[in-house]
Amino acid sequence: ETGVTQTPRHLVMGMTNKKSLKCEQHLGHNAMYWYKQSAKKPLELMFVYNFKEQTENNSVPSRFSPECPNSSHLFLHLHTLQPEDSALYLCASSQYRGQNTIYFGEGSWLTVV
Amino acid sequence: DAKTTQPTSMDCAEGRAANLPCNHSTISGNEYVYWYRQIHSQGPQYIIHGLKNNETNEMASLIITEDRKSSTLILPHATLRDTAVYYCIVRVVGGSEKLVFGKGTKLTVNP
Numbered sequence: 001e002t003g004v005t006q007t008p009r010h011l012v013m014g015m016t017n018k019k020s021l022k023c024e025q026h027l028g029h030n031a032m033y034w035y036k037q038s039a040k041k042p043l044e045l046m047f048v049y050n051f052k053e054q055t056e057n058n059s060v061p062s063r064f065s066p067e068c069p070n071s072s073h074l075f076l077h078l079h080t081l082q083p084e085d086s087a088l089y090l091c092a093s094s095q096y097r098g099q100n101t102i103y104f105g106e107g108s109w110l111t112v113v
Numbered sequence: 114d115a116k117t118t119q120p121t122s123m124d125c126a127e128g129r130a131a132n133l134p135c136n137h138s139t140i141s142g143n144e145y146v147y148w149y150r151q152i153h154s155q156g157p158q159y160i161i162h163g164l165k166n167n168e169t170n171e172m173a174s175l176i177i178t179e180d181r182k183s184s185t186l187i188l189p190h191a192t193l194r195d196t197a198v199y200y201c202i203v204r205v206v207g208g209s210e211k212l213v214f215g216k217g218t219k220l221t222v223n224p
Binding site: 048056100101102103109 | 206217
């Protein structure tokens, strides 16, 4: 248990579907992150949110739409994805200041068919 | 790009110490050394971090050279459950500075 919970753990979706990944952190943090890990590739940062405001978008295609309604919740809305978007999507959180170690959730495995 | 260099893979016998090296020759004065590991199909797990002094916690020890250009993560008594990819990352602390992951070291602990 890391205090960062992701749902669903596994998701299969068609290319025309719309789905969402959810992340919730119980650590009192105020920064949240989405990372993507494709097969045999290093983790890639997608988005960073600080105090609910997006502070970084790492050139992510618009078919991925993040939402951060409060400091404890982060969503990744998915629509018209491609098979190459199949990957492990990881959420993480940290404090914004101080010894702000980043803690990860267990990830959501996404398969686009 | 990742600012660290690690061996691609290492093996260790169960019960022995696992020493994982990392080179970070371009590290800045305000950058910390972080270690994470990722067991297959799971999210990365934080292990330890340090600035310039050696650090120890319940999971591991971190030895940083005096010039801070390299470090070693030590798992004192490796078990089969320590088989994972280990990532060494340098990162500024204080804001929401991201973690930039490289390819890491695949550690295999053998019975």
